[in-house]
Amino acid sequence: MSALAALAAAAVIVPVLWAFGERLLRTFAVEPQGLAERFGLGLAVGYAVCIVSVFGLAVLRWASFSPVLVLLAAFAAVGFPVLRGLPAELRDLAKSIPGRLRGGLPLLVSLFALSALVYSLAPPTGFDATVLHFVSAKRMAGLRGLPLDDPAPWFHRSGGLTFVHLLGFVLQGEILAKLLNFAAFGAALAVVAAASSRLAPGSATWAAALFATCPFVVGFWGYEWLESGVLLFASSSAFSLARVLTGGPSGWLAAALAFSGFAAGIKTSAFASLAAGAAALLLGLVRPRPRPWSAIGWGSLAGALGFFLWPAWNRFSVQHALPFHPVASLPPSGSSPVPETLPSALLAALDALGQILTVSRYWNDAAGPLLVVGLAGVVLLRLRSPEGFLAVLAVGAVVLHLAVLAAVGRPYLSASNTSHGRYLAPTLLGFGLPVAAAFARAVQAGPPWLRSGYLAAFLLLAAPLLVLKAGKAAVAAPVVLGLESRDRYLAKKIEVYEACRMANGLPGEVRVFYLGSRPYYLDRPWNSVEELPAGAARSVSELVPWLDRLRITHVLVEPYGSADPASLSPREFDLHPRFHEIGSWRYRNHLRVRLLEFLPNRP
Amino acid sequence: MNAPTAPGLSPRETWLGSAPRGVLAAFAAFAAVYIAVFSALFARRIGEYFGEIAGAFEFARPWLERLSR
Numbered sequence: 138m139s140a141l142a143a144l145a146a147a148a149v150i151v152p153v154l155w156a157f158g159e160r161l162l163r164t165f166a167v168e169p170q171g172l173a174e175r176f177g178l179g180l181a182v183g184y185a186v187c188i189v190s191v192f193g194l195a196v197l198r199w200a201s202f203s204p205v206l207v208l209l210a211a212f213a214a215v216g217f218p219v220l221r222g223l224p225a226e227l228r229d230l231a232k233s234i235p236g237r238l239r240g241g242l243p244l245l246v247s248l249f250a251l252s253a254l255v256y257s258l259a260p261p262t263g264f265d266a267t268v269l270h271f272v273s274a275k276r277m278a279g280l281r282g283l284p285l286d287d288p289a290p291w292f293h294r295s296g297g298l299t300f301v302h303l304l305g306f307v308l309q310g311e312i313l314a315k316l317l318n319f320a321a322f323g324a325a326l327a328v329v330a331a332a333s334s335r336l337a338p339g340s341a342t343w344a345a346a347l348f349a350t351c352p353f354v355v356g357f358w359g360y361e362w363l364e365s366g367v368l369l370f371a372s373s374s375a376f377s378l379a380r381v382l383t384g385g386p387s388g389w390l391a392a393a394l395a396f397s398g399f400a401a402g403i404k405t406s407a408f409a410s411l412a413a414g415a416a417a418l419l420l421g422l423v424r425p426r427p428r429p430w431s432a433i434g435w436g437s438l439a440g441a442l443g444f445f446l447w448p449a450w451n452r453f454s455v456q457h458a459l460p461f462h463p464v465a466s467l468p469p470s471g472s473s474p475v476p477e478t479l480p481s482a483l484l485a486a487l488d489a490l491g492q493i494l495t496v497s498r499y500w501n502d503a504a505g506p507l508l509v510v511g512l513a514g515v516v517l518l519r520l521r522s523p524e525g526f527l528a529v530l531a532v533g534a535v536v537l538h539l540a541v542l543a544a545v546g547r548p549y550l551s552a553s554n555t556s557h558g559r560y561l562a563p564t565l566l567g568f569g570l571p572v573a574a575a576f577a578r579a580v581q582a583g584p585p586w587l588r589s590g591y592l593a594a595f596l597l598l599a600a601p602l603l604v605l606k607a608g609k610a611a612v613a614a615p616v617v618l619g620l621e622s623r624d625r626y627l628a629k630k631i632e633v634y635e636a637c638r639m640a641n642g643l644p645g646e647v648r649v650f651y652l653g654s655r656p657y658y659l660d661r662p663w664n665s666v667e668e669l670p671a672g673a674a675r676s677v678s679e680l681v682p683w684l685d686r687l688r689i690t691h692v693l694v695e696p697y698g699s700a701d702p703a704s705l706s707p708r709e710f711d712l713h714p715r716f717h718e719i720g721s722w723r724y725r726n727h728l729r730v731r732l733l734e735f736l737p738n739r740p
Numbered sequence: 741m742n743a744p745t746a747p748g749l750s751p752r753e754t755w756l757g758s759a760p761r762g763v764l765a766a767f768a769a770f771a772a773v774y775i776a777v778f779s780a781l782f783a784r785r786i787g788e789y790f791g792e793i794a795g796a797f798e799f800a801r802p803w804l805e806r807l808s809r
Contacts, residue, residue, distance in 0.1 A: 503782065590771070
């Protein structure tokens with residue numbers, strides 16, 4: 138039922154944001170052509186404005202149903218001229234779908250998209266989403282806005298798309314937020330296909346196919362990560378740059394600058410997206426007179442707004458502007474040594490480069506081999522062209538990312554950090570996919586042995602990924618269709634879910650100390666170990682005074698992922714007289730999730 | 741002189757078709773080695789993940805066993 142309601146809500150909200158964004162683009166003399174361009178760029182602008190305006194409502198603590206609905210109505214009023222024509226256009230599109238699906242590649246893309254849609258309609262289970270991203274949005278929805286004094290560092294890691302998620306949470310709930318994330322991927326696909334088509338006419342299908350079969354896209358499309366937003370804004374900035382390079386009006390220059398700022402503003406690790414902004418600035422400054430100062434000014438202003446919005450809020454609320462937050466700027470696991478000297482940092486950067494070019498700890502952090510092969514082909518064979526410029530931009534973003542880390546962010550280069558692929562993939566895909574797809578199209582004109590080899594490599598990757606994506610959709614389908622209960626599905630997917638459910642059902646005043654990593658499904662008030670000063674709870678006896686001070690009634694112990702759990706052994710809790718176990722559930726590796734009652738101190 | 745145009749492609753897209761064969765061969769060799777290395781590493785990772793996916797279908801095991809009898 139909630140899946141149906143969310144689908145209906147998304148079917149209204151996404152076109153409204155698209156129409157509003159397209160109208161805004163046209164106001165600034167930026168004219169997208171064709172449905173793919175209009176949808177992708179329109180939604181990108183719609184999401185950018187949504188981020189700023191919902192953030193504004195959240196600051197005022199007005200992020201509740203009625204004000205957000207009024208905001209959406211205002212967007213609909215502005216976008217009405219575009220909105221009015223959409224039903225007829227979409228009807229024509231629907232009529233042409235059978236013809237469009239005749240080829241193998243469009244069918245393949247549709248199967249990937251359908252699998253992702255099914256997964257989008259299931260309750261959130263993404264690890265980071267239930268640790269950080271959706272936890273932030275859920276907490277803000279509960280408070281109707283931004284907390285002024287939230288001491289949890291994870292809350293301050295990322296902004297940007299979180300406010301689009303917040304809009305979904307406020308208007309319907311978590312499934313709508315997931316669908317808005319799904320639409321961000323869809324819009325990115327449209328932008329990549331349109332950009333590739335501009336670079337090499339007829340390459341849109343290849344672009345869509347390469348997009349849908351990138352391990353990163355397969356892994357994250359349908360989930361709740363923020364990378365979808367980085368990908369959307371990064372690809373939009375690359376598209377805008379391509380329009381500048383092919384003689385488009387100066388409005389595209391402003392768009393490239395603005396999109397670049399919004400991409401980098403989503404999370405600290407996306408700063409490489411600023412490379413497109415720097416390239417746009419350079420292109421604007423080397424243009425023959427009269428220089429487009431107005432476009433440079435407006436674009437820089439909008440880009441700065443997207444980039445500085447969240448750090449500025451952090452500076453105001455907790456006196457730390459990301460990326461300089463003392464805890465949040467460190468990688469999740471800081472246990473391995475940090476490279477101290479420049480040579481060791483460069484060696485570590487090479488290791489990170491290896492992760493980006495191949496696969497890291499997780500298969501879904503890979504950008505994909507055809508992207509790298511396409512970029513290499515363009516650099517080797519067609520450097521002095523718009524494709525060549527974008528290929529150099531994609532490679533330059535990787536170099537910039539690693540150089541900045543080697544110079545000022547060495548903790549990120551510690552051997553335990555296996556997330557480099559994930560940090561860079563959205564930027565690399567956004568800048569590089571149109572180039573790789575244009576290259577794929579050109580391969581069709583090459584010798585038959587090259588064409589056959591490329592197609593074989595594509596299928597080698599696409600086949601297992603499609604089986605995997607369809608498998609994930611099959612796991613989620615029963616809960617989406619109402620054949621499996623939400624509780625049963627979540628208990629199967631999230632080890633800590635049953636403990637959260639029990640805590641949610643406890644009678645009376647309950648405040649939980651959450652010693653773990655995935656608190657999304659915990660609906661009672663809670664505090665986490667991250668909120669304590671570093672090293673404040675090295676043993677259970679040291680933890681007890683903090684629990685008294687926070688008025689904790691229960692402790693939920695998840696044996697993985699919290700900031701300082703290693704020293705707090707389960708046995709210590711058993712031996713301490715103030716803890717009484719009321720529930721225990723199986724966890725991986727023979728460990729157990731435990732819910733403990735924290736008994737009052739009796740003299 | 742313009743490179744010959746493949747059916748359905750504009751002359752602009754034939755730049756790869758007209759590239760020197762030596763350069764193309766070198767590029768193809770790089771691409772083949774790279775894709776082979778990537779595929780080997782990727783297969784190991786994705787293999788682990790397929791195991792997890794199979795685990796999610798455990799609920800169907802009794803039904804499958806009954807069916808196979």
